[in-house]
Amino acid sequence: MSTTTAPRRTAPVPARAGLRQWAALAVLMLPVLMVSMDNTVLSFALPDISSSLHPSGTALLWVVDIYALMLAGLLVAMGSLGDRIGRRRLLLVGAIGFGAVSFYAAQVDDINGLIVARALLGVFGATLMPSTLSLLRNIFLDRQQRRLAIAVWAAGFSAGAALGPVIGGWLLEHFTWHAVFLINLPVVVVLVPLAVWLLPESRNPNPGPFDVVSIVLSMTTMLPVVYAIKTFAEHGLTAAVGWTVAVSVLSAVAFVRRQLAREHPLVDVTMFRNRVFSGALGANLLSLMGLTGFLFFAAQFLQLVVGLDPMEAALVLVPGLVATILAGLLVVRLVPVFGVRAVVSASFGLSAVGYAIAAFAGSLPSATSIAVAFLVLGVGIGFAETLTNDVVVSSVPAEKSGAASALSETAYEIGAVLGTAVLGGILTATYRAEVSLPxxxxxxxxxxxxxxxxxxxxxxxxxxxxxxxGWLVESAHLAFDHAVQTTSAVAVVIALGAAAVSWFTLRDAER
Incomplete structure (x- = not known):
């Protein structure tokens, strides 16, 4: 008696990207550069804004944070919208809107108008970012090519962060702070026609209805908690802090319950049951928290304590930003050897070392210690950002890539918000408590x-x-130095905790 064995089926080999796909990646870098530049370009304009508009410490924090906050609040909604109407179409709408609001922001002459302009930039930025990562997920089907593409994508954030301070510093030496918003306009002019030509349209074939209630709940979850953090930093534990935290918690519970009950949820919250997925999002958030918190105090310290002009201050940080780009590309070769868990955990160890250098190098920080600290911090951030984004988008089906990309970007922007709100809040509160006025x-x-x-x-x-x-200058410098050291010490503790959590949650991540 003879038996026959059916031929074993093999999974189809994903098509590899060609020249057109890599050209499409270059186009997707333009909105990434633009949005990331706007995250850092104002850091070096803060002293000029303070002198020109005389904001309170809280208002100055809002100028920085409202942009990332609106991004974080709307990214999930816009990722879902892109899945429905088309990701390329949403990207084009966002690019045109971003350019128009940038032009408006360049005309603003009061602090409230500046906060509104930054909020609108966040709204249109939210239409750009989920589209970039989800389009990338659908353009690059081969896993190794996709990981390299995501490394380039993540490096684009660092490149934007590097270009923002340098270009902004040059503009601030020749023009007022309004000019920093005009750098977006040439990018938009180039982006729109190239996107129409090179980017393929993609959407979810069965997206379900658009859920306005869930969008509102996502906003009422995030806005109040950031407001509470800022209010606590300025006034301590007040009734307003308690009420806003309660609103945030209740909204979060209602949001999760609604997603679980709907056939087509805005966010598939069951993805968070995957420990690797949740760990990657958490690591993404905490790495950006470290970056933005550092930039918030470093830009002011270099200009107002060390006495550098904006361009010189920007150049001090450029080596660290370049290191972030190179680390993001290098990590593609490190992961097959050491694994995702080890590299991400090590990245937070480097972040802790960077902050420790800023806090404890000599009696007071200097331009050199800030540069070295940011170089070490930048390597850690470059490792973490590439790997966490790759883990997030690779762990879901292609039709859900818009929603997964939006969650990854949301974690990124919440990290940016918390970096300024928490670390910036500690900085502001410590300075206010230490400074003595004549x-x-x-x-x-x-x-x-x-x-x-x-x-x-x-x-x-x-x-x-x-x-x-002269007596006031000395008092203010000492108060700010102490605030930098206190903030850095807190950041060291956060980074070490993040390293431990990453080691536990990313245990089963693919190499």
């Missing part, structure tokens, strides 16, 4: 600004007699 010096408005921000103190020092002004 009695009866300056107007009430000047004294209030000097007690809130280092830029305000420098302005008051210029307006009062030199002997008293």
């Amino acid at each position: 009695p009866l010096a300056g107007t009430e408005t000047q004294r209030e600004a000097a007690g809130q921000t280092l830029g305000g103190a420098m302005d008051l020092a210029d307006a009062i007699p030199p002997q008293v002004g």
